[in-house]
Amino acid sequence: MIWATVLISSLGCFLLKYAGMAMPDAWLSSPRVQRIANLMPVALLSALVIAQTFGVGQTLVLDARAAGVAVAIVVLLLRAPFPVVVVAAAVTSALLHRL
């Protein structure tokens, strides 16, 4: 099942890239579609941040992950590069797990 997921999502994402490259005058050029596609990552990434920070199955919990993400926000506000943000969150959570 994991392999099927890997292969189907890979094929689908490749076809999306290829479609843009192969059909220059397709419906994709409509301003409305462009606006939605630009906002799509914002919506999904925000949703994923919340689900991954507070979700365990179908319950909301407050644990070491929330502390890690809080530190990540501080580090982002300090304009740190991406890998630093990820490591800062991981170190925070790892330290809390060890307490």
Next chain:
Amino acid sequence: MNQEVELPDNERRRITRDGVSLAFTVGLYGTAFGAAASSSGLSPWQALALSALLFSGASQFAVVGVGVITSWSLAVTAITGALLLGTRNALYGLRMAPILQVRGFKRVAAAQITIDESTGIAISQEHLGLPAMRHGFWVTGLGVYVFWNSFTLLGALGADALGDPAQFGLDAAVPAAFLGLLWPRLKGRTPWAVGMAAAITVLILLPHAPVGVPVITSALAAVVAGWKSGGAK
């Protein structure tokens, strides 16, 4: 703009340097992906397959972000999330097609490396003409491909050797990675509103809806906001 002017050697070197350093920085982050994939039960080969075949960071994290895929409904959630996040690459392809003007195998290769970074570097060379844009696209795209895949394998093998992901804080690294991808996109009022609406959607739905449904539902925030004209972009 866009004319076929000769690309001077010094500009070519600068574009190569910019593209390769961006590729290396982004590639490093493949380590985080490999580790996250491992904590979601993917083998190192499956993690590498995603980096080699899917090759789009946010979509790959969406696949492993649903956790251990134990049911078909989770598989569908993972695939839907990846595709929704991949829609923007179609727009990049649309933008790059008239610049690259490639056919056959070269078009397939170009499509595969059409991502945020290659398109970004290419577009930022617009004032130098088409050859500069093409050079930026290929150097950056191929560079990210090589580094991203190498570091994915490193991260996956490393995490497998380390054991329990929570011990090393990988449970917090995944949402932090999503946050890092989100951050630069939060410019202007519309993106903030969409982000907040999506976050609230998940908080409300998560205790009631099946796993994965809240995240997919949040895509409606982008559709509603994008449907109406105006906004930041």
